[in-house]
Amino acid sequence: RITPRIFNIPDSNTIKISKIRSKNIGKMIRLRGMVRQKSDVRPKITFSKHECPSCGNCINIMQFDKVLKEPTKCNCGRSGRFRLLSKELTDCYQIVIEELAEEIESSPEQKRFTIIFKGDLCDSNVESTIYHGVNISIIGKITEIQLKAKGGNTLTAMDYILEANCVETVGDAIDDLQITQEDILEIIKLSKTPDVMNKIITSIYYDIKGYDDIKKALVLQCFGGVTKIPPKSLSMKKGSLLKSRGVIHILLVGDPGVAKSDLLLLTKSIVPKSMYIVGTGASGVGLTGAVIKSEIMGGYVLEPGAMPLCHKGLVC
Secondary structure, eight states, X not given: OOOXXXXXXXXXXXXXXXXXXXXXXXXXXXXXXXXXXXXXXXXXXXXXXXXXXXXXXXXXXXXXXXXXXXXXXXTTSOOSOOEEEEEEEEEXXXXXXXXXXXXXXXXXXXXXXXXXXXXXXXXXXXXXXXXXXXXXEEEEEEEXXXXXXXXXXXXXXXXXXXXXXEEEEEEOTTTTOOOOHHHHHHHHHHHTOTTHHHHHHHXXXXXXXXXXXXXXXXXXXXXXXXXXXXXXXXXXXXXXXXXBOOOOOOOOOOOTTSSHXXXXXXXXXXXXXXXXXXXXXXXXXXXXXXXXXXXXXXXXXXXXXXHHHTTTSEEO
16 A cells, blocks of 8 residues: 655645644644654554354444444344454554744743654654654644543544644754854854953843853853763772763842843743743643653653753753
8 A cells, every 4th residue: 555645735734733723624734843742653443344243244444533433233234243353453653742932922832732643654764753852844634533521422522633644853953053164164263252251141141231150150051061081990989980961050049030030031042952941831741751641542651841852952
C-alpha cells in the first residue's frame, strides 16, 4: 500500500492552534508548535473481520474508537457473539504540541493540540526526530472525537485531533541559529573592544538604571561557564570521575518593584532557548516533570517541565 504524503501547502492553510474551529473539521491544514508530550509507539486495530456462527457470513468493520467495535446484527437475523476472524494492525503514537511563544497574540496562555501519527510516520527514522522541546511543523486533517461521560453516555461536546500526514522538524531554538561569516567577523571585532561588557549590558538593559553587578552576573550567565575536568589522579574518588560543571545559577532577592522580573524578562528575550516561569506555571507540571494519563491512546505519558525543555538554555 502506498500512502501519499502532502507537503508545501499554501500559507493560507497554516492555522494557529487557538484559531481552530468546527469549520476546519475534515480540512487539510498546517500546525506549528513545540512538543510537550509524547506517548510510546503501540499497535492499534484499524480493521477487523468477524464471522457469523449461524450463517458463516463475514462482516468487516473499520475501527476508530478506543474500544473494539463488534457487529450488532447479521443479515440472517443473529445479533451478538460474532467470531473475530482477523484484524489489521498499524503502529501509532500521540504527541501534544503547544503554541509557540512568538505566535501568541492576546491571551498569555499557550494553547495545546493533540496529534496522532500512524503507519510509516511511526518509523524509527521519523519518530526519533520528534522529542520533547523540539519545534515541528505538521500537515494533516482535523478530525472530531466523540467524548463520553464516566457512565458511558455520549456527550454533545466533542474534541479535535489532527491526523498527521506529513511532519517536518524545525528543530529547537538553538539549532535554528544561523551564524553567517559576517556575524563571525562582527563577533571577533566586538571581542577586541575594551569595554565590550558595558556595551552588552547597555544594549540589553537599556531601560533599567543601576544594578551593575547584577547585570554583569546575568550577562555572564547567558554565556555560561566552562566545564572543568581535573586530571584523573586528582579526580578519582570511589571510582568516579569528578568534574565541575560550567552551569551558573543566580538567585535574585529583593523587595517588590525593584525590577527583578524586568531583568529576567530582558535576559530571556536574548537567549534562544529560554522560559520564564512564575508561581502559577511552576505549580502545574513544575520545573522537572510529571507523569499524566493519556486520554486518547491510554496509558501514561511524561510531560517535562521547564528544566528539561530548556536544556542548554536558560530558565528564569
